Amino acid sequence: FLHILAAYISKMNSVLLLVLYSIEDDFELATVCCRPDSLEKMLEQTKFTKTELQILYRNFKNECPTGLVNEETFKLIYSHFFPHGDSSAYAHFLFEAFDKHKNGAVNFEDFVAGLSIILRGTVTDRLCWAFSLYDLNKDGCITKEEMNDIMKSIYDLMGKYTYPCMKDSAPREHVESFFQKMDCNNDGVVTMEEFLESCQKDEAIMESMQMLDHVI
Template sequence: PDSLVELTRTARFTEDEIKRIYRGFKAECPTGIVKEDTFKGIYSQFFPLGASSGQYAHYVFNSIDLDRNGSLSFEEFVANLSILLRGTVDEKLQWTFSLYDINGDGCITKEEMKEIVTAIYELMGKVPEGCEEEQAIKEKVERLFEKMDRNCDGKITLDEFIECCTKDESIRRSIAVFDTIF
């Protein structure tokens, strides 16, 4: 990495942890840069056979690619890993919000929510093919919007998202799972 001292200061990892992460990163990406196709290939290894991770990996890649240049540096990778594994609940929720806010305009629309929920269904091997699956996704999005869109304006702001998620015990538990991974 460009500056091990700087990364140790900004990320929530020790110098040894960063070195270990870097070795793994360089093994997968010898150039030190990850393009989206490579990222999708690596990401797909984490999901069961038959599950389609491509679309979800695309959204994750875009939320990690902080400078929107189409590639991930080691520093971008570590910054996001630091948030997901060692960040506060609010930081993790902000990251999740950025994942759902596909166009980056500061709010989540029903269409964006539908795209992410569909990608999650595909990731879990539940490919929405027929009308029944499409209806299930639509109903899921409607329920989420009913719960999160406090002022009923058809979009979810970061504040609405964080407020709803921090009050929901099941969401808090699912976020806490990341705390034990590394």
């Protein structure tokens, strides 16, 4: 089950990179409402190269002249790449994961910090990021209600025209499967420790996480 989620995280962040990527290579800091930190600081804080940061920034600035991305932009991006489904719920959850300051806006530093974890972080880094995505209220554990909301958003994103056609009960069934696998002490919630332990023991999940190494 989690290897499906890992593949979708990879797919969706590839979408963001496709939107932002170009062949430009200078780190021009034009007049914007929100200026990013220095290139040197971001080189220290992320695992991207100087050229990658230059490319990402140029296109971030082109797409977002104010230096900030709001939730509606996330939703618009995903609606273009998943036209047969409803991507709004998943885009909302993903935006919340990137919006570290919880002010309704993602700046360039937030964006590349998240991408650096997803695309260049260790397996543990990536799993911790995924856990944070699923932990919707950020209380340190994942409930069945939270995982059901995430799963439903992924099925909505995929749309009704998948093959083979999925039953309406599929999200709930996947949630039950998730908890049988992850909830080691059967207390009805999955903690970070349970999540990491279960994922790291699963060969399929570990292989799926390696796919993220080849996104860029």
